[in-house]
Amino acid sequence: MKFKAFLTDHGINLLEKRFLQALDKMGKVCHLYLTRDHAIFLHNLLNGDGIQSIAQFQKEALFEDYRISSQNDDRIAFTIDLSLLHRALRSILTIYTEFGGSHSSDTASNRLQIKLVKKLPPHSSQPMPFLTFETKGYKSAVIQDVPISKPLSRADVLELQAALDMAQDLPQTLVQVPDMNQLQSFVDRMKHVGDVLNVSITKYGDLHLQISTSLITLGAEFRKLKVIGEQARVPSGDENLTAQTRTRRAIDKGDAMSVQVSVKHFFKSIQCHLAKPDCAFYGIAQQGSCLTVVFQFFVPGTRQTDKSISLHCRLPVLIDSGTN
Amino acid sequence: MSSSGVETESPDLICELDNVQGMVDALTSVRWKRHQDAVLELSEHGIVLIVEDTGCLQAKVYLQRELFVRYEYSAHGRPRFGVSLGLFVDCLNTFCIPGHSGTIEFQYPGPDMQLLLKSTDSLSSCTYAEIRTRIPDTISWDYNFEPAGSTPISFTVKSSALKEAIDDLEWPGSSIQITLQPNPPSVTFKGEGHGDLQIDFMYYANMDLLTAFNCDQTVSHSYKYKFLRATTSNIPSSVIKDNRGSKLTIGRGGMLKVQHLVSVARPSNSHTHVDSVSYQPPSRIAYIEFFVKPQVDEETAYDS
Incomplete structure (x- = not known):
């Protein structure tokens, strides 16, 4: 199971300035569902009686060099704390923008990478999954790890996909x-x-x-x-x-x-x-x-x-x- | 209340107001706790809203007919009805959305004795409300305020200064003694509880603060802090910014009357607060009166 991509400036702007704060109002925790073509933030689709929200982005809207692979038809889903995600993104941006984002002359060397990793957290013997942001500034390189849930099982991903399909009906x-x-x-x-x-x-x-x-x-x-x-x-x-x-x-x-x-x-x-x-x-x-x-x-x-x-x-x- | 014959004809009152925010401000000033029952009294002169607390504190908001752009009164006698003050204010609040400066129409009674509110500022949107009314208590609400002597004992102080002084007195709390003395002309607020705190307003030292003073004999009475606090704690900040004077009068037996003025003028198209400091016709002012009964414990009774 692998996921790695680079956030574009447009994608950063969409998430950091607009969507994450809106989605945070829907609920602190949501599913992030990644497929070959889409990244989808989902609230309350599998559980409960809360308000359901579905924010779907084509991968090009947020990312470039988007690579995903899993044994489950290249689909990965997990739950993530939106306020942590927002904080991590904001913090890493302060370093990232030192270079003036990707508009600088030295484009190739300054990018904001996002990937799924498993790491051993401090004081623990069990590796834990994280969504990791990585970039560098003039003098420093930064990594922000956002803890996420264990990836959903194949059955749960199927259930999530089914709920998503159901939720696409539009009123007359x-x-x-x-x-x-x-x-x-x-x-x-x-x-x-x-x-x-x-x-x-x-x-x-x-x-x-x-x-x-x-x-x-x-x-x-x-x-x-x-x-x-x-x-x-x-x-x-x-x-x-x-x-x-x-x-x-x-x-x-x-x-x-x-x-x-x-x-x-x-x-x-x-x-x-x-x-x-x-x-x-x-x-x-x-x-x-x-x-x-x-x-x-x-x-x-x-x-x-x-x-x-x-x-x-x-x-x-x-x-x-x-x-x- | 209103006889059945009247109902089929025209309602007791239909009136329109073009500044709902002013009315919200005025009513908010007397909203000192979450659940308060208010009595509304209608007459040809306007609307009076009365709230009361444990027989020791009463507040009245006078919305004179001049505040309204239309006031059609056709009742005999003075209809009275009860509403929940909190609900009434919350409801009125939904009618004053920024950039939505419409006129609101009040009607009483509706088909089921409700108070009906309606705003129709555009053809394509309208807001409406029906508030259930109660039959008010039959006891007399009047606190029977009488002047203490031949000349009324009173002073006028900037509303913000009064509010600040009363807020500061929260620290000693419990009981606050207000003393007026003619020589030198001054007003003293003194709190004794967890500690002592005394706030003096000297008439000659600061005539901007204490704008008027009338007193020919030293008087001193104590009031419960929580009631005193209710007289200023809920005045909206916009009204405090206007900073008109608040007038305090001590009547017979130490009954304290606190009067505030709240502008209900239609905001001009520039910014409201700057303009409202300047002259406004007196007719667009809502009057608010609080009556606070003095504390009668053994000590003060012994004093007098």
Whole structure:
């Protein structure tokens, strides 16, 4: 089992400035799943009821000279502590940038290598697996070892791959969030009022958020949003109704779906915008099985989707809706 | 409360406010603990919010009708209802998202006696809330503040200085004695507990700090630290930055009244705090009053 690659400057920037801080909000520990073509950060895919997040990079988006081999179809997966990874990367960058990154004249000699190693940690007789970063500056060379879990067994990798395949389904209707910052501060304040959030999405392009407890009902409706996937024409005479009535009618007509999720999960999903996506879309999966948020990244300077990066989250739905 | 006949016609009150943040600031000032029941009283003059603690501390926030851009009052009598203060403030807070300076509409009562809130600043988004109300307690809340003598005994001090002094007195804690004396005109805060701490405001020494002083006889009363602290601890920092004066008056029996002013003016498009120091029409000010009962233990009773 071998993995060795060099992080590109673009890759460093993506991880250090954008993705690691976003992913850290999803949960401290995640799976890092490496295949021949992709590096994928996965949260809560195998276990539990938490928010699932999937950040997938084509190997070219992060690395060059990417080499991987394993007896399991060249796939390697392990769990890693994101804050440790982030710290190690930040620390090694201080040395790496002494040379001005790989833009210096002496390109070949200054690169940031990442590889899987087994080492004997101090005061231990058992070798342990590490993800190791290595680079050098003017006067020093640095190695940062990030402890990782034992690589997943073949069966576990298969299970992870199956869960990943399952998680790729897109909802039939997705609506675009108008302003992530505004939505974030709104939900941040809203979460003081209750724990359970009703999310309704219509094919007309409405996103309706509501918290309802025995003491208060608090909601916000965003309308005329961009819709991807199945759409429907806005019924006439809908303008003067309340948000609640409009949503109820849309659900009755089969033009909308509604699910209940944890406010905390919803807030976490918004925090993904630390990864600086260009757009975000919310949608409800078929049969209301989960709430999905899909982030879109553009090729810098264009409006074209950057297909080498993808990020989406799936929020578990709270069962037994209707009761508070 | 409101008779069934009125319900079918127009609600008791529909009003609109264009600066929710100002209202949040004003209400936050009287939020001294997590769970507080507040009573709202509606009248043709405006809205008064009242909170109380163990019969020793009462606070009132006066939101006069002039603060509102629209105020349609059609009730007979003065409808009163109870809400949870924390929930009300948290709820209002969601209506003041930065860069979202909309108008908020209040309506009472809703079909189920709720307080209804709605903001519709754009066609494409709206925020709404329905807050369940309670029937308030029937006991009289009024603390019956009466002047102590022919001239009121009072002083006005910069809000930030008052807050700082009271914060400092946390160290001795428990009981704080406030003394006003006419000669030389000064105010003394004295804490005795784990140690002694005395803070003097001398009128002539620092007229920027102590901006007004009225006292023709020496008076001295003790107050529980936690109640005194409640009068300043929750004033939002934006209001402290404004640094208007806070007026403290001692009434008959040592009842202490603390008054603050909070701006509810619509922020101008430049930055708010810089401007609000300059003149603002008095109508866009929310008045906040605290009433603190003095401690009546054996010692002070013996003093008087």
